[in-house]
Amino acid sequence: MPANGVAAPAVETLCDIREVTHDFVMPDGTRRTVLQDINLAVQKGEVIALLGPSGCGKSTLLRVLAGLIHPAQGEVIYHGAPLTGLNPGVAIVFQSFALYPWLTVIENLKVVQVAAGHPEAMAAERAQKALKLVGLAGFAEAYPRELSGGMKQRVGIARALSVEPEILLMDEPFSQVDALTAESLRAEVIDIFLVKDRNPASILMVSHDISEVVYMADRIVVLAADPGRILKVVVNNLPRPRDYRSAEFLRLTEEIHDIITGHEMADLPAAAGAAAAMLSAEPLPEATSSEMVGLIEYLDARGGKDDLFRIATDTGREFGQVIAIVKACEMLNFVESPRRQVQLSPDGIRFVHARQEARQAIWRDQLLKLRLFREIRDAIERQPEKSLERDLILELIVQHLPFENYEHIFETMVRWARFGDLLAYDENTQQLSLQEGVGQSQEPAR
Secondary structure (H helix, E strand, O other), X not given: OOOOOOOOOOOOEEEEEEEEEEEEEOOOOXXXXXXXXXXXXXXXXXXXXXXXXXXXXXXHHHHHHHOOOOOOEEEEEEOOEEOOOOOOOEEEEOOOOOOOOOOOHHHHHHHHHHHOOOOXXXXXXXXXXXXXXXXXXXXXXXXXXXXXXXXXXXXXXXXXXXXXXXXXXXXXXXXXXXXXXXXXXXXXXXXXXXOOXXXXXXXXXXXXXXXXXXXXXXXXXXXXXXXXXXXXXXXXXXXXXXXXXXXXXXXXXXXXXXXXXXXXXXXXXXXXXXXXXXXXXOOOOOOOHHHHXXXXXXXXXXXXXXXXXXXXXXXXXXXXXXXXXXXXXXXXXXXXXXXXXXXXXXHHHHHHOOOHHHHHHHHHHHHXXXXXXXXHHHHHHOOOOOEEEHHHHHHHHHHHOOOOOHHHXXXXXXXXXHHOOOEEEEOOOXXXXXXXXXXXXXXXXX
């Protein structure tokens, strides 16, 4: 009991995720674990945010809580009882609006009411009430094609609210709208949540935006990837309404940046990193060659180094994507990232000051230090026609990286190889071939 003798109010747990582990079967029959040993309670009257890099299982965890996915291990407890089907107390706001284009706004809301078994009169009343909550009362008869992106997402939010869910699930709900609209929608959702005499009683949201979760959440669950697991839970006690520019807000934002970068970009000596890349196939971060060159040129314009946080802010990119770009450049040994600093390596300096043709040669040399590119080049070189079908390359990728998204790896590999003039890919025939003059005799500089 507290020193003043007054007991703290009991915390009511609405939903409890216990020891949840989940995996998916890959095309080659192996299993990839996407969630591991997740324990998380959703308490009444709080906003929880799931934050982490791509592939950490944020959306999978949200769907487990909704009952859309039954976990391979562990269980979900809703109001003290194991969840065996769809969670009756939740509604989801999707990232992509997910509206029926042939239905009006009001019909998009009523359709979920009918699916829930509510009579027509109740469905119409709840739909109108929800539209009023999100400021779209005058757009009931409009079609989705007549609405802006922000208005479409308001319809998506209204649709979820119309079933009066106890827990509102939001899967990156503001990522498809512009920054000003997103800021406005965040504030509106929080205003709706803070009215305590109606649902939703709690919100669980998935986000990739650190400022967004600091603005909205009471607890921020930072996830690590491969497999997805809880890295740290940060309690956010900042009073509402929250000011994005306040010192306390910025301090907490920076703390979460440090948690993510400290895990995702742990210091590794450059020589050790290069040796690891040469000994084993590594998954390729989803970064384009233009994004990587852009980062290298950005650093060169700023004396060769800059703070990771500042790079994300200056370029207007999501923090996780900046990390992916930095990791990709590190993989080709163009940058190093001691703590939160990103700085050009000697190879990066040589690359940025070279002419275009020389840049391609340097890039190609760096690619061939990676086992995946060497294996693919050698496999093509062994073919009489000096080309391989896409499906055979995919099998090779699965063989080396069985737990990764092989389609994404292939697309990234083709982008990087094209930039380095290493490989050519014909979209029509789906054949991958060596560029003229590229063969086994062309070994990278060691």
